[in-house]
Amino acid sequence: MTMQDNLPTLRWGIIGTGLVASWFVSDIILSRPDAKARHIIKAVGSSMVVKGIEVVEKNCPEQRTKVYGNYYEVYDDPEVDIVYIATPHALHKKNCIDAIQRGKNVLCEKPLAINKAEAQVLVDLAKAKNVFLMEGVWTRYTPLVARLKELIHVEHIIGEVSRVFVDFGLDMNLQDLPSDSRLKSPELGKIILDTGLGLESTQPSIAASQSVVDGMDYISSVILTYPGKTPRQGILTCSLCYKTAPEFMRIEGSHGSILVSGQAASYPDTIVVRHKDESKRDESLSFSHVGFGFYYEADAAALDILNGRKNNSLLPLDETLFMLNLMDNVRAIGGLVYPQDG
Ligand SMILES: NC(=O)C1=CN([C@@H]2O[C@H](COP(=O)(O)OP(=O)(O)OC[C@H]3O[C@@H](n4cnc5c(N)ncnc54)[C@H](OP(=O)(O)O)[C@@H]3O)[C@@H](O)[C@H]2O)C=CC1
Ligand SMILES: O=C1OC[C@@H](O)[C@H](O)[C@H]1O
Numbered sequence: 536m537t538m539q540d541n542l543p544t545l546r547w548g549i550i551g552t553g554l555v556a557s558w559f560v561s562d563i564i565l566s567r568p569d570a571k572a573r574h575i576i577k578a579v580g581s582s583m584v585v586k587g588i589e590v591v592e593k594n595c596p597e598q599r600t601k602v603y604g605n606y607y608e609v610y611d612d613p614e615v616d617i618v619y620i621a622t623p624h625a626l627h628k629k630n631c632i633d634a635i636q637r638g639k640n641v642l643c644e645k646p647l648a649i650n651k652a653e654a655q656v657l658v659d660l661a662k663a664k665n666v667f668l669m670e671g672v673w674t675r676y677t678p679l680v681a682r683l684k685e686l687i688h689v690e691h692i693i694g695e696v697s698r699v700f701v702d703f704g705l706d707m708n709l710q711d712l713p714s715d716s717r718l719k720s721p722e723l724g725k726i727i728l729d730t731g732l733g734l735e736s737t738q739p740s741i742a743a744s745q746s747v748v749d750g751m752d753y754i755s756s757v758i759l760t761y762p763g764k765t766p767r768q769g770i771l772t773c774s775l776c777y778k779t780a781p782e783f784m785r786i787e788g789s790h791g792s793i794l795v796s797g798q799a800a801s802y803p804d805t806i807v808v809r810h811k812d813e814s815k816r817d818e819s820l821s822f823s824h825v826g827f828g829f830y831y832e833a834d835a836a837a838l839d840i841l842n843g844r845k846n847n848s849l850l851p852l853d854e855t856l857f858m859l860n861l862m863d864n865v866r867a868i869g870g871l872v873y874p875q876d877g
Contacts, residue, residue, distance in 0.1 A: 542570055545837040546577040548615035548639070550606050550630055552590040553717075555644055556621035561594035562829040570830065572837030576600045577616075580609035606630065610637040617667070617840060620644060623717040625875070628653045631668070635660050640667035642836050649875040651859040658852045667840050669847045670855045676831035679795075679803050679822040686793065692808055693788030695765055700786075702772045703800040704779035709751075718775065737761055739769070741861070745869025752871050759861075802827070 547563070549556055556579075563574040578601040581587035587602035603609055609618060610633055618634040620627060620643040628648045634641050635657070647670040648654040661668035674680060686692045707718055739759035746754040754774045761767040784795040784803075791810040797803040808818040839847050846852055866872070 540573065542573045543837060543841045544573045544575060545833070545840060546575045546614055546616045547833075548578040548580065548609035548612060548618045549576060549590075550580050550609060550618055550620045550634075551622040552579065552581045552586045553621060556619070557590055557594050558827050559619060559621065559829045559833075560590060562826040563833040564595055564598065565826045565830060567825055567830065571834040572841070574830070574833050574837070577614050578603060578609045578612050580604075580606040606633065610634045610639055616640060617642060617836060619671070624649055628657065628875075631657045632660060635664050635666055635668070638664060638666060640836075640840055642669050642671050642832070644671045646670070646859060646862070647855050648859065649873050650863050651856055652877070653875055654852075654856055654859050658856065661845065661852075665845065667836070667845050668852060669836055669839070670850055670852075671832060672850055673827075673829045673832040674801065674803065675849050676835050677803070677822070677828050678824070678831075679806065679820075682820065682822075683793070683795065683806055686806070686808065687786065687788075692791070693786065693793055694790035696786060696788045697766055697768070698787045699769045699784070701769070701784045701800070702774075702779045703783065704772070704774040704777050705799070706778040707775040709753075709775060737763075741864050741868065743865040743868040745865070745871055747869065747871050752866075752869065755865065755869060757865050 549560060560576055560579075564576060576591070576595045576598045579587040579591055580603045581590070582604070584602055584604035587604070591598070591600045591602055601612070603612075609615060617640040620630045620634070620641060622630055622644075624646055627643050627646070631641055631643050631647070641661070643657075646654075647668075648657060657668060687696060709716075709718060712718060739761045742758040742760070744756050745752050753776055755772065757769075757771045759769040759771070761769075779800045781796040781798065782794050783797070783800040784793075786793040786795075790812070791808060794807040794809070795803050796805045796807070804822050806820045806822075808820075810817070835847055835849060839845075863876075866876075
């Protein structure tokens, strides 16, 4: 008997067996005290059965997972409640369509699609088929992000926010990656879609610049200026040439600032609040949990599906569309055109 045994259960079918799929599979089955749902890896679909077997043996050997040498058998498996899509960006549209058309709920890794037009097709199809669809941005569901939002929007601990700086840099050594790596392929890669971030859903004006070499957007810098009576800007940068320093995010407000840090921009673990008032001491909050924390996102999807919701309130599909539209605009300024842009 584990801590999860009395919880509602969601049965997952996994599409693709790469890096993030292995993280996700090993993570969502972890035993943890704050679990809201129990997750079962019912099936894994891969281009090669041997790859599926390897992922299962390594990450969920006790789950009695079925392994298929294609994706379609996962979509058609009646024991699968939700499909998790972990293929390269350019395949998300097709994989989502295939799953949704067969009536499956879908959690698709970010970005949901290459551009807003593709994502709109998926949103419309999910609505027509009455299935749940969600873009996988797992850090949004972590206790750290929940606390950060509370500090800013409920407690107003730094007052009126004026600027946000965020950098997501990875040192990917692209020149040393094998030629078939998704990150080296202009067809599959799309760096800004890997590491780009959206801030809030008021329409900002956009200034942007991208360093595109051989069709790959190695570095992007974006300045978002929000309209209104108070000055507000978001300065967002991403790169595959250099790993971001631990303090990857700074939020400045009228009463102080907040610094967010972690071993990588994708693994935040600490919030520091600095007050302008020098009589107040800095406050540091640390967040730790088992594994990566993909299970927070998986729990959110489970509760939505079990309660009949078709969309997730922390990342509604309108916001996914908003963010992809923002990326489309950044690329239009940066001169980066994808074949899918039409
Ligand atoms: N949320 C997060 O923290 C992260 C999200 N991601 C997102 O997840 C997606 C996958 O990324 P990642 O796991 O790093 O990618 P990988 O390249 O490691 O894995 C992708 C998998 O997709 C399948 N695939 C199907 N067709 C192709 C193809 N033509 N070329 C390559 N692979 C193919 C393969 O599995 P098989 O052969 O078994 O079918 C492959 O193992 C991306 O969209 C990325 O943005 C990535 C990392 C972290
Ligand atoms: O979101 C991400 O975080 C970790 C990286 O390795 C990955 O490429 C990126 O998609």
